[in-house]
């Protein structure tokens with residue numbers, strides 16, 4: 303948290319140090335989450351964990367990719383691809399700064415805009431991690447976290463020029479039917495949305511470059527359009543009605559085709575289970591495109607395979623599923639245990 307405060311403090315006067323401190327903060331927060339599980343998890347691969355060396359600081363610690371890997375496999379609370387990508391960019395930027403930064407660049411406005419974009423984006427993901435997904439672990443820092451959130455919003459000012467330059471382009475796109483909403487990261491009304499409902503699309507923020515996978519459906523309660531972003535939960539902005547992955551699935555499946563399949567006894571032909579979020583019946587085959595899409599975690603499985611034991615479709619690897627089962631059943635071995 304100190305490193306984050308430092309990064310904010312130095313942003314305008316010493317952008318180079320702001321980048322370095324921001325990067326250190328990202329790494330430390332991810333390692334802190336691993337360490338909450340067990341201290342040995344932050345010792346780099348190939349090094350024997352040794353408590354005495356650990357407390358003396360005499361050890362090599364994990365890289366970002368190793369840490370992400372362990373969070374997924376051991377802590378079972380991994381980072382999404384977009385999160386990893388945004389943190390990797392922070393690391394790349396830091397290395398560039400360390401080696402190629404010249405004092406003369408210090409007042410360069412476009413450099414500051416670049417840094418502001420990256421830090422806002424990375425903070426958007428980091429804030430979701432420590433404020434939501436890992437909230438329990440970072441609970442004792444919650445005051446500091448909201449303080450930093452407030453301060454980082456100040457970077458918004460550095461992006462005003464970019465937004466001003468985009469105004470004509472945005473207006474043009476609006477004429478063509480695109481809809482712009484406030485970006486959750488930089489707060490400019492620059493997140494570009496497809497006009498059509500019931501299609502999956504990528505919403506790109508023209509100011510900061512934040513990317514979210516979105517789908518819009520009609521509210522089940524009023525006539526407003528409801529937008530889902532990156533997850534299967536949302537509230538209608540018109541009437542407040544809560545919508546979950548089931549509402550989304552219902553809108554995305556071709557009901558006519560699914561009805562015929564069900565009549566033929568093929569009940570689950572258009573619906574399956576997700577290996578990534580462990581969702582039960584959250585993956586659906588999307589009408590027209592016939593691609594698979596998880597309405598809970600928004601990943602798009604390449605293929606769905608039938609479990610040889612329970613016959614459910616799933617995006618999990620089904621090798622040996624007759625014996626071992628899938629993520630929703632225990633296979634034949636589980637059956638015998640219950641005997």
Ligand SMILES: [Zn+2]
Nearest residue numbers: 485488507510
């Ligand atoms: Zn943005």
Ligand SMILES: [Zn+2]
Nearest residue numbers: 521524538541
């Ligand atoms: Zn509504």
Ligand SMILES: [Zn+2]
Nearest residue numbers: 576579596599
């Ligand atoms: Zn999922």
Ligand SMILES: [Zn+2]
Nearest residue numbers: 609612628631
């Ligand atoms: Zn199964």
